[in-house]
Amino acid sequence: MGKASNKLIEHDFDGIQEYDNDLPGWWKALFLITVIFSIIYVPYYHLAGDLQEDEYAKETGTYEEHSSERSAFTSYSSPYSGEVELTPALIDELEQVLDAPFDEQLMRSMSKADADQLEKLKAAFPDVYEAYASGGAPEPAPAATETAAEDAPAEDVEVLTDAASLAAGKKIWDTQCFTCHLNDGGGSIGPNMTDNYWIHGGDMASIIHIINVGVPAKGMIPWSTTLTAEEIHQVASYIQAELVGSTPAVAKDPQGELYDG
C-alpha cells in the first residue's frame, strides 16, 4: 500500500472530512495491468487468435483457413440435403468445406436422411444410392461430426430375447418412448405399437432404422444422437417381443401395412 500521509484536507461536508492520501500503489499497478491486458487482448483475438466461428470449426473438425468468411449456407453444417440446385461451384465448395469427396458426403447424407429425403436423394443420384445401399457405407465423418453408427435398412437383425436386454429395452421405452406411444404401446401422438401394422416396415432392421433417423416431419425424433446402437437394438427388441401382440388399454387405429415376417 502506498504511503498514507493522512493529511486532512481543510474542508468538511456536513462534518465529513477527507484525507489527501495518494492512491495506493498496488491499485495503480492493477489499473495499469488491466489496461495493458486489454491492449494485448484485442490483437490477440482479432489478428492472431480464433474468433468464435473458427473456434467452433476447430472444435467440430470443420476448420479451414478463412472459414469465418464462409457464407451462411456453407457454414451451416448439415450435409447436402438435395434441396439446393447443384452447380459444379457448389460441389467444389462443399468438398472444400467438409473436406470430403462429394459422393462420400452424399452417402453420409443418405445415412442421416429421413424416408422422404432418402427418396429424393435416391432419385437424384441413383448410382451413389446403389453404392450406399450395397454397403459402401461412408467413411466416418471427420472427428466430432461422427455420430453413432447408423444402421441402414438392410440385413435382418435378431430380436434380443434375453431378460436383461428386454428389461433394458423396457426401461428406455418407459422413460423415453412412452410420451408419444404410451406405456402400454397403445399409441397417442405416435402410432400404436401393439398391432402389427407398420408405416415404415415391421422388420427389425426397419424399426431400428426409424428409431435411428426418426420421422421429423411427424414428430418422431432421430434417436441416434441420444441412444447408443445397443440401446436402440434393445428397445426395438422390446417392441417386437413384448409390445406387438399385447392388448393396450386404449388402442389407436392401425396405420400402415400389416407385417407378416
Place this chain on the structure above:
Amino acid sequence: MEMEKFQYDNKIVRMFFWATVVWGVTAFLVGLTIALQLPAPVFNFGTSWLTFGRLRPLHTNAAIFAFVGNGIFMGYYYSAQRLLKARNFSDTLSKIHFWGWNAIIVSAALTLPAGITTAKEYAELEWPIDIAIALVWVVWGVNMMGTILKRREKHLYVAIWFYIATFVTVAMLHIVNSFEVPVSFWKSYSLYAGVQDALVQWWYGHNAVAFFLTTPYLGLMYYYLPKAAQRPVYSYRLSVIHFWSLIFLYIWAGPHHLLYSSTPDWAQTLGTVFSIMLIAPSWGGMLNGLLTLRGAWDRVRQDPILKFMVVAVSAYGMSTFEGPMMSLKNYNAITHFTDYTIAHVHVGALGWNGLLTFGMLYWLAPRLWNTKLYSVKLANIHFWLATLGIIFYVIPMYWTGITQALLWKQFTPEGMLVYPNFLETVLQLVPMYWTRAFGGTLYLTGALIMVYNLIKTAKAGEPTPDEEVEAAPLQPSTPDEKEDHKHRWLEKRPVLFLAATLLAVAIGGIAEFVPMFVVKSNIATISTVTPYSPLELEGRDIYIKEGCFNCHSQMIRPFRSETERYGEYSKAGEYVYDHPFLWGSKRTGPDLHREGVGKLRKPDAWHYNHMENPRSMSPGSIMPVYPWLLENTNDYKHLEKKISVMRTLGVPYPEGYEAQALDDLKQQADEIVQNLKASGINTSWDKEIVALIAYLQKLGTGLDPKQGD
C-alpha cells in the same frame, strides 16, 4: 458574515424510509416464492398471475426499482440537503417524486403479473409506464439540480457527483432503451430488432446495474459510512480518479452479456476488455470505503451498522471482481445461462445493496425519530441472519451453475452427449434449489426482525420536525481563487459537471451503436428467413406475455455441446424480424431457438399436452402448468394494428396485408386444429394454445425452411 436560517425536510426522508422497508420485504417475499417454484412447481398455484414467468420480472423490478430505488431516494434526500446546506429545491417536487415513483411501482405490481411486458429485462414495463418513469425521473433531476444551484456549500462532495451521474445516465439509458411503437395502451413493439435490440438492451441492462445499483449506492456509501464510522474518507484523490474512470468505462461493458452470441465479435471484445478495465475503478470505491474504517475496526465489532456496511462493501468488491472474470470468454462459456449468474447478482443485490440499505435504515431511524434504536441486539441478529442467508443462497447457486454447465458439456467417448435430455441436468439441481430457498428464508426473516425493530424505534420516539439550521450564503467565486486540487474547479460548477458526466457516459454507447446500426455486414442477411405469419406473431405475443423467455433462451452458442443438443448455432440474420429479441439470459429449461426443426421438432399434440401439464410429456419437469392457454380465446382485435406497426418497423409485410391477415391466421390455425384432431384433441382456431403452437413450430425454420412445413 450574515448567517441564513433554513430547515432540512425530514418528512420526505421518512416517507421514502417506509417505502424502502415495505418494498424490501415485498421483493424478498416474491423472491422466496419464485425460489420455491423451481424445486416445487406446485408453488405456481396453477394460476396465470403467479407463474414463474410473470413473477420473476416482478421480483427483479421490486428489488431494483422499489427496494433499492426508494433506498436511493431516502438516502439522497437526507444526505444531499446536508451536503449542500440547503433545503430541497421544491417540497412539491419532492412529493410528486415520492408519489409518482411509488405509483409506478404499484402499476408494475399490477401489470407484470397480468402478463403486460415488453420482454426486455429490467425494462419490462409497458410504454405508458415508461413515459411516467421518464417524467418522475426528470422531477427528481430538477429537484436535485435546483437544490444544488441554491446550495450554500461551494464545492460538491463526492456523494453528489455520484448522484448527478446516476440521474444523467439512467435518464439516457431508460429513454434510449424504451423506444417502442405502441399497438394498444398495454402493448408495444421495440423499435430495434434482433441483434441490435440485444445490444441496446444489454447496454441498458448492464448499466442499470452500474447506474442504479452501483453509482447511487457509492454516493450513499460516501455519506453514511464516514458518518457511521466517524472517520475521514481515506483518499480524496482516489474518489476523483475512481469516479471518472468508473462512469466512463462502465458504459462500454454491456456486450459482455452477449458473449458467444450472434453479436459481432468486435462488440463482444469491447464488452470483455472494458469489463476487465473496470476492476480497479470499482475497487477504488471499495478501498475508499474499507480504508475509511482504519482506526475504527474496534467499533465494527460492536456496532451492527458498521458490520452491515463492511460486509456490504466487501460484497461490492467481490462481485465487481467476479463480474470482469465472467466477462472472459472462457469463463463465460461456463457461467452464462446458468445459476452462476444468479449467484453473482445476488452477492451484489443481497450483499451490497441489501446490507448497505439495512445499515442506512438503522443509522437513520434514531435520527428521524429522535430516539435510540429499539434493540441493538435484534439488529445484530438481523446482521447474522442476513449474512448467513447470503451464504446459503449463493454457494448452492455457484455450485448449481457450474454443475449444470458441466453436465451440458459432457460427452461420451463415442462423441455423444451424456445427458441428451435437458431435464436430467435440471433434476440434479433440485436439492440446491431447496438450499437456496432456505437461504432466502433466513434473509427474509432477518428483514422482518428489522421491520419490528424499526417500528418499535419509531413508536418510542417522536418524528423529528424539520431541522432548523443556519449557514452562510454561498459567496461568488473569484477567478484567482486558490484550490488545493485542480478538480475543485469543476466541483464549483454543477452544470458543467453535469455536462461533463453526460459526455463521459455518452461516448461508450455511441461508439458501439453507430457501427452496429450503420454497418450492414454486422448482420448478414439470410434469404430463407421470413417474417412471422399473423398466427405466429400472435403466438409470439403469448410467449412474451407468459414470460417464457425467463427460462428458455433462443440463442444457440457456437459450441459442439450446444449444436449437438439443439442444432446449428444461431445466426444474426435469423433475428431480423424479432421486435423485441427474445434471446433470454437463463436456461432453466432448454433453448428453443430450433424447437420447430430437426430432432427437436415435436408434433402439435405434444405441445398441446405439454402446455396443459408438462409432466405428462416430460416426467419430473419443473415447468409450471398452463391450462388456461387451452381455454382462453384470442379475439385478435389488434392484429391489423400489429401488422402495420411491424411494417413501420421495417418488417416486409406487403401493403394492404392487414385486410388479409385474419384470413391467413384462420387458415393456419385450422391446419393446427386438424392436426390436433388427428391426435384425438378437439379445440378451436381461436384458442391461445393454437397460436402458441404455431409460433413454437416456426422457431428455427429460418435456416431450415422445408422442415417447417
